[in-house]
Amino acid sequence: MGVREALAGLARWSPVPVFPIVGGGARDLVRDLRLRPEVELVATPRHATLLLVAGRFPSGAIPGLAVVHDQIPVPRATVRWNGEVSDEISSARLVGGDEEDLIATLVALHREMMADPSRSGPPILPDVDAVEWRGVGPYGHGGKGMTGGTPYGRPLAERAGDRDGIELDQLPVTIGPWVGALPWGLELAVKLQGDLVQEVEVGPRLSTDPPTDVFSMATRKPMTVAVLELERARHHLRWLADALSIQGLSALGLRALRLGKILTPHHQREVRRLLAMVRRSGIFGLALNRAGGEVTGSQAKGLGPVARAGGVDDDARRDEPAYRELGFQTILHQKGDAAARWRQRMAEVTQSLDLSDRAGDRTAFGAGLVEGPRGRITANGPSPSVVVLDLLPQLLSGLEWGDAVSLVWSLDIDPTESVETHVDNRGAS
Amino acid sequence: MALLGSALAVFLAAVLAVGMTRWVGDVLNPLALTVSEKVPFSGGSPPDFHAWNRFHIRWYTMALLFLAFDMEMVFMYPWAVVFVREGLISPVEMLMFILILLVGIVYAWRERGFEWA
Numbered sequence: 001m002g003v004r005e006a007l008a009g010l011a012r013w014s015p016v017p018v019f020p021i022v023g024g025g026a027r028d029l030v031r032d033l034r035l036r037p038e039v040e041l042v043a044t045p046r047h048a049t050l051l052l053v054a055g056r057f058p059s060g061a062i063p064g065l066a067v068v069h070d071q072i073p074v075p076r077a078t079v080r081w082n083g084e085v086s087d088e089i090s091s092a093r094l095v096g097g098d099e100e101d102l103i104a105t106l107v108a109l110h111r112e113m114m115a116d117p118s119r120s121g122p123p124i125l126p127d128v129d130a131v132e133w134r135g136v137g138p139y140g141h142g143g144k145g146m147t148g149g150t151p152y153g154r155p156l157a158e159r160a161g162d163r164d165g166i167e168l169d170q171l172p173v174t175i176g177p178w179v180g181a182l183p184w185g186l187e188l189a190v191k192l193q194g195d196l197v198q199e200v201e202v203g204p205r206l207s208t209d210p211p212t213d214v215f216s217m218a219t220r221k222p223m224t225v226a227v228l229e230l231e232r233a234r235h236h237l238r239w240l241a242d243a244l245s246i247q248g249l250s251a252l253g254l255r256a257l258r259l260g261k262i263l264t265p266h267h268q269r270e271v272r273r274l275l276a277m278v279r280r281s282g283i284f285g286l287a288l289n290r291a292g293g294e295v296t297g298s299q300a301k302g303l304g305p306v307a308r309a310g311g312v313d314d315d316a317r318r319d320e321p322a323y324r325e326l327g328f329q330t331i332l333h334q335k336g337d338a339a340a341r342w343r344q345r346m347a348e349v350t351q352s353l354d355l356s357d358r359a360g361d362r363t364a365f366g367a368g369l370v371e372g373p374r375g376r377i378t379a380n381g382p383s384p385s386v387v388v389l390d391l392l393p394q395l396l397s398g399l400e401w402g403d404a405v406s407l408v409w410s411l412d413i414d415p416t417e418s419v420e421t422h423v424d425n426r427g428a429s
Numbered sequence: 430m431a432l433l434g435s436a437l438a439v440f441l442a443a444v445l446a447v448g449m450t451r452w453v454g455d456v457l458n459p460l461a462l463t464v465s466e467k468v469p470f471s472g473g474s475p476p477d478f479h480a481w482n483r484f485h486i487r488w489y490t491m492a493l494l495f496l497a498f499d500m501e502m503v504f505m506y507p508w509a510v511v512f513v514r515e516g517l518i519s520p521v522e523m524l525m526f527i528l529i530l531l532v533g534i535v536y537a538w539r540e541r542g543f544e545w546a
Binding site: 003004007021044045046063064065067068070071073074123125126127128129154155156157158162164166168169170171172173174175176177178179182187192193194196203 | 456457460463464465466468470471472473474475476477478479480481482483484485486487
C-alpha cells in the first residue's frame with residue numbers, strides 16, 4: 001500500500017468536511033449539522049470533500065455554484081438536500097428526508113470518494129485562464145500599472161483617496177454569497193483600501209418563497225403566545241450561536257446551538273448560565289465595542305431588537321391583550337450599536353422564556369401584523385432583512401473589515417428572507 | 430578549504446531538502462491545480478480585479494510608538510546616572526518628560542497603533 005492510499009484510508013474515518021451552500025428554508029437545518037460529530041462544516045471549499053446544496057433558490061439558479069464547486073479539490077462530490085438537481089450539478093446525489101438520511105449519505109459518499117477518487121465530480125467551468133497574462137514586452141512583461149499588463153485579464157486596482165488623504169489603490173472585491181464570514185446568501189461588493197471598507201453595495205437578493213415559520217403563520221391566524229415566545233428564544237439562541245462562532249468563540253457557540261435545539265421554558269437556568277458565560281468571555285470589551293454601527297430613530301422603526309437596542313420603544317406585542325395580561329414590558333437599550341444589539345437579544349431570550357412559561361393557552365396576533373424575532377412582519381410590507389440590507393452600505397463604509405463582519409452579524413440578517421411581499425397571503429381571509 | 434567543503438555540504442543538503450519536499454508533494458498530490466483552484470476564494474464570486482494593490486498600512490502609528498519609547502530610553506540612561514546627585518528636581522523633570530511622551534502614546538492608541546493584527 002502506497003503513502004497516498006494509507007492517508008486516504010485514514011481520511012475515510014475522519015469527520016466529513018462539508019462546505020454548505022444554503023438557500024431559503026434550510027438555514028436552521030444546516031446550522032444544526034454543527035452538532036453532529038460525523039460532519040464538519042468547513043469555512044472554505046479548499047478544506048471540503050463534499051459540497052452540500054440545501055434549500056430553495058430563486059428560479060432554481062444557484063449563484064456562485066460553479067465557482068465554489070470547482071474550488072473543492074478532487075476527489076469531490078455534491079449532495080443536493082431536499083431540492084432539485086440543476087443542470088450545473090447533474091452529477092449531484094439527491095437526498096430527501098431528515099437529518100439522519102443526510103448524514104448517512106454524506107458519510108457514505110465521503111468514504112466512496114476516499115476509496116475511489118476516480119468517481120470525483122467533473123469540473124463545471126473550463127480549465128483555462130480568462131485572459132493570458134500579456135504585457136507589452138517580448139516576454140509578457142511591462143505595460144501600464146505597477147506590475148505591467150493586465151494579469152490574467154484582471155485589471156489592477158483603481159486609485160482613490162484614503163482616510164489619511166493619500167491617493168492609493170482601491171481594490172473592488174465581491175465577497176459572498178457563500179463565504180463563511182457573512183450570513184449565507186449575502187453578497188457584498190466592497191471597495192477596500194487595505195482592510196478598510198470604503199464603499200459597499202449589497203448584491204442580488206436571494207429571496208425565495210414566502211416563509212412558513214410560526215411568525216408568518218401568526219399573520220393569518222392567532223397563535224399561542226407560548227409557542228411564539230419559545231420560537232423567539234430559539235431564534236435568538238441560534239443567532240447567538242452563529243455570532244459567537246464568527247467571533248472565534250466556537251465552543252460557546254456550540255453550547256448556544258445545543259441549548260436552542262432542546263429549548264423548553266424550563267431551561268431558564270441553563271440559558272442564564274450561558275448568557276453569563278458570554279458576558280464573562282470579554283467579547284463586549286474586546287470586539288464589539290469597535291464595531292459601532294448605530295441604528296437609532298426613524299431608520300430603526302419596525303426592526304425589532306435592532307430598534308429596541310437603539311432606545312426606540314417599538315414592539316407590536318405591547319398592543320396585544322394577551323401580552324398585556326402577562327405584564328409584558330419592552331426591554332430597551334440606548335446606544336443602538338453592535339454591542340447594544342447583542343445585549344438586547346440576550347435580554348430578550350430570558351424574557352421570551354419567562355413569557356412562554358407563564359402564557360398558558362393565551363393566543364395573540366392573527367390580524368396581519370406580528371412582532372417577529374427580527375422585527376415587524378406585515379402582510380405586504382418589506383421584511384426586516386430588506387430594510388437592514390438597505391442600511392448596510394452607510395453602516396459599513398469606513399469600518400475595518402473585521403469590525404464590518406461583527407456589525408453585519410449584530411444585525412441578524414437572513415438574505416433569503418428578503419422578499420418584498422413578505423408573507424404568504426394565500427388562504428388569508 | 431575545509432570551510433568551503435562545509436558550505437558546499439550545507440548547500441547540497443539544502444538542495445536535497447527542497448527536492449525531496451517537492452517530490453513528496455508530487456507523490457501525495459500528483460494533480461496540478463486547475464485555474465479555478467488557483468483563484469482566491471471569495472464566496473463564489475470570481476475576482477474582477479487583480480489583488481496586487483498598494484494601500485496605506487499606517488506605519489506612522491508604529492513609528493510614533495517607537496519614537497516615544499526610544500526617546501524615553503535615550504533620556505533615562507543619563508538620568509539614571511545623575512538623579513541621586515541632582516536630588517528631588519530630577520524625578521520631577523523625568524515625570525514631566527514621561528507625561529509628554531504619554532500624550533504621543535495615547536494618540537497612537539487612539540489611532541489603533543496597538544492593534545497589530
